[in-house]
Each structure stands twice: as structure tokens, then as C-alpha cells.
Amino acid sequence: MNSKHREVEWQDLAPSLAKMEKKNPYLVPDGYFENLQSRIEQKVNSAKAQRSRSNIIPMWTKYAAAACLTIAMGITLYLNLNQQTPTVNWAEIPEQEIVSYLELHLDDSDTQLLFDQLNPQQTNIRIEHINNQDLENYLNQQL
Amino acid sequence: MGIADSEILEKFSRESTKNEAFGLLIQKYQEKIYWLCRRMVIDHDDADDLVQEVFIKVWKNLDGFRADAQLYSWMYRIASNECLQFLKKQKQRNQTSLDDLNHQLADQYGSLDVLNGDQIQAKLYSAIATLPEKQKLIFQMKYFDELKYEEISTILGTSVGGLKASFHLAVKKIEEHLKNND
Structure with a gap:
């Protein structure tokens, strides 16, 4: 009944289409469907193997990551608890040592930075108190 | 069975x-x-x-x-x-757009012997190829697999009314294509 009913439905709606014979015109390689099952099963088996491998790897990587994190947190905590910030009494450091340190480690950009940070109100450096020879020596050395 | x-x-x-x-x-x-x-x-x-x-x-x-x-x-x-x-x-x-792709496929049917030399079937498949993807699916399920609208509705998650409209549209397009390429 169904196919007859469908035919009528087709004829009304699309007579050219209804007249056409319903057949499969595509070609398939010989023996394709006979081999398809085993090919699918092979593919499923390799997918299963891949799945079980990927199930193992995340397990140990998760544990390893957790262990690393715990160790890192432990070390940080330990260092923070035991580390005492050294307090420096600048007044006790001899002036010559400071000068030597600055001579050794200061470069042009630091000099500029020091000048920028210098508050003329709080210093007793006056450019007019520097003699020309010292100024010339400084410029010769630094520029 | x-x-x-x-x-x-x-x-x-x-x-x-x-x-x-x-x-x-x-x-x-x-x-x-x-x-x-x-x-x-x-x-x-x-x-x-x-x-x-x-x-x-x-x-x-x-x-x-x-x-x-x-x-x-x-x-x-x-x-x-x-x-x-x-x-x-x-x-x-x-x-390329799906429409262009469909027309390329349709042209392929017209020019190549991909359908075992069957010209009438080539016309039909060429017409089907011009349909939008979802309409193509609906047409195939209804025409070739002879599924009921209710079954297609479960498969595609589309209402039966919507499916009927799509199918009728697809059939009309195919019919026109067949007539125009006679």
C-alpha cells in the first residue's frame, strides 16, 4: 500500500521524477562490502588501542604534575619562611666603599638616572662650586 | 529479516x-x-x-x-x-560556497561518465546535486531510503512540517531541473 500511495504522491507533485526508475547508478569496487566489515573492525581496534594508550598517559602525567606543583609550593613556602630580609645600615658603610662600588658598577644611564632623581633642595651640590678642571675631567672620562 | x-x-x-x-x-x-x-x-x-x-x-x-x-x-x-x-x-x-560546490558537482554529472553511462540517472543526480545540503539529505532519506517524515524528524531534529516543506521544495526544484534539461 505504502509504495503505491507514494507513487501517487510523486505523480502529483513531480510527474517527470515519478516516471523515473529508482535505481542506484553508482559503481562500487568489486568486493567492497565483503571487505568493509574487516576494515572497519581494524580501524576500531586501532582507535581502541589509541584510546587505552591515551588513558594511561594522562593518569601518570596528572600525578607527575600534581607532585611537581606540591614540591614547587613546598620550596617556595620554605624559602619564604626562612629567608630574612637583610637590613643594611647605610651609615656604617665607609664612604670610600660606596664610591668604589659606584665607580665599578655605574654606567652612563645610571648617572643620568641619579641626576634625574637628585633633589636640588636636599643636596648641597651646587654646580658653581665645582671647579672647571673637575668638570672637564669628568666629561673626559664619561663622554 | x-x-x-x-x-x-x-x-x-x-x-x-x-x-x-x-x-x-x-x-x-x-x-x-x-x-x-x-x-x-x-x-x-x-x-x-x-x-x-x-x-x-x-x-x-x-x-x-x-x-x-x-x-x-x-x-x-x-x-x-x-x-x-x-x-x-x-x-x-x-x-567556495556550498552552492558553487553543488553546481560544480552538477556539472560533473553532465560532462563525465560518473554514473555508469546512464544519462537519465545522470540528470536526476545532477538535479539533486544542486540542492542545499540539508534539503539534499531530506530528499535522499525520503526518496531513496523511503523513510517516514517522523523518522527523518528524529534523525535530523527538524519538525515534520518543516521536513514536508523542504521535501516539496526539493522535489519541485528537481522537477524543474529535469524539465529544463530535457
Whole structure:
């Protein structure tokens, strides 16, 4: 009944289409469907193997990551608890040592930075108190 | 009459008969799934890849399949989604719209002997190729697989009314194409 009913439905709606014979015109390689099952099963088996491998790897990587994190947190905590910030009494450091340190480690950009940070109100450096020879020596050395 | 779906599912649920059940499932549905894919993507190699992908997905998800749904509807849904995704990727790869792709396929039918030299069928398939993807799926399920609207509705998640409208539109387009190319 169904196919007859469908035919009528087709004829009304699309007579050219209804007249056409319903057949499969595509070609398939010989023996394709006979081999398809085993090919699918092979593919499923390799997918299963891949799945079980990927199930193992995340397990140990998760544990390893957790262990690393715990160790890192432990070390940080330990260092923070035991580390005492050294307090420096600048007044006790001899002036010559400071000068030597600055001579050794200061470069042009630091000099500029020091000048920028210098508050003329709080210093007793006056450019007019520097003699020309010292100024010339400084410029010769630094520029 | 082959083995019942319920029997396959029952066997699949037991570890000792799982592989046997899957083998039975492939035997029962491989051709239907292949032809659904083949009519959508046309090329045999593409259809072959797709049918394998579909069964891998079925294997992975069959444990979670709810027995109150139809097994073949569920498999058809997986296959339909795979085909639509494949066509979408193909479109992106070729930097072309699906409409253009469909017309290229339609031209292919007109100029090449891809359909075993059958000119009348070539016209029909050329007409089908011009349909939008979802309309093409609906037409194939209704015309070739002779599924009911209710079944297609379950597979594609579209209302029966919407399906009827799509199918009628598809049939009209095909009819026009056949008339114009007489």
C-alpha cells in the first residue's frame, strides 16, 4: 500500500521524477562490502588501542604534575619562611666603599638616572662650586 | 529479516559478546550508511572514509545509547552529521560556497561518465546535486531510503512540517531541473 500511495504522491507533485526508475547508478569496487566489515573492525581496534594508550598517559602525567606543583609550593613556602630580609645600615658603610662600588658598577644611564632623581633642595651640590678642571675631567672620562 | 536491533544491543552490553555484536551491527547497516554518505559526497573514497568514521563513532558511543530510541535513526544522525561536516570542510578547503560546490558537482554529472553511462540517472543526480545540503539529505532519506517524515524528524531534529516543506521544495526544484534539461 505504502509504495503505491507514494507513487501517487510523486505523480502529483513531480510527474517527470515519478516516471523515473529508482535505481542506484553508482559503481562500487568489486568486493567492497565483503571487505568493509574487516576494515572497519581494524580501524576500531586501532582507535581502541589509541584510546587505552591515551588513558594511561594522562593518569601518570596528572600525578607527575600534581607532585611537581606540591614540591614547587613546598620550596617556595620554605624559602619564604626562612629567608630574612637583610637590613643594611647605610651609615656604617665607609664612604670610600660606596664610591668604589659606584665607580665599578655605574654606567652612563645610571648617572643620568641619579641626576634625574637628585633633589636640588636636599643636596648641597651646587654646580658653581665645582671647579672647571673637575668638570672637564669628568666629561673626559664619561663622554 | 536480519537480527533485531534489540538483540544486537543486548549482545553489545555484555563484554564477552561485544565484538560479535559490533560485527553484526556493521553487517546490518554498512550498506545503508555507505549509500547515504555516497549520495551526499559522491566520491567513493570520501564515502569510504566517512562510513568508517561513522562506525568508529558508533563503537565509541554505543554504550551510552538509550535503548528507547531507534538504533538506525541514531546511526543515520551520526552519518548525516559526518556528511554535513565533511561538505563544510570541503567548502572551506576549496574556498567556495556550498552552492558553487553543488553546481560544480552538477556539472560533473553532465560532462563525465560518473554514473555508469546512464544519462537519465545522470540528470536526476545532477538535479539533486544542486540542492542545499540539508534539503539534499531530506530528499535522499525520503526518496531513496523511503523513510517516514517522523523518522527523518528524529534523525535530523527538524519538525515534520518543516521536513514536508523542504521535501516539496526539493522535489519541485528537481522537477524543474529535469524539465529544463530535457
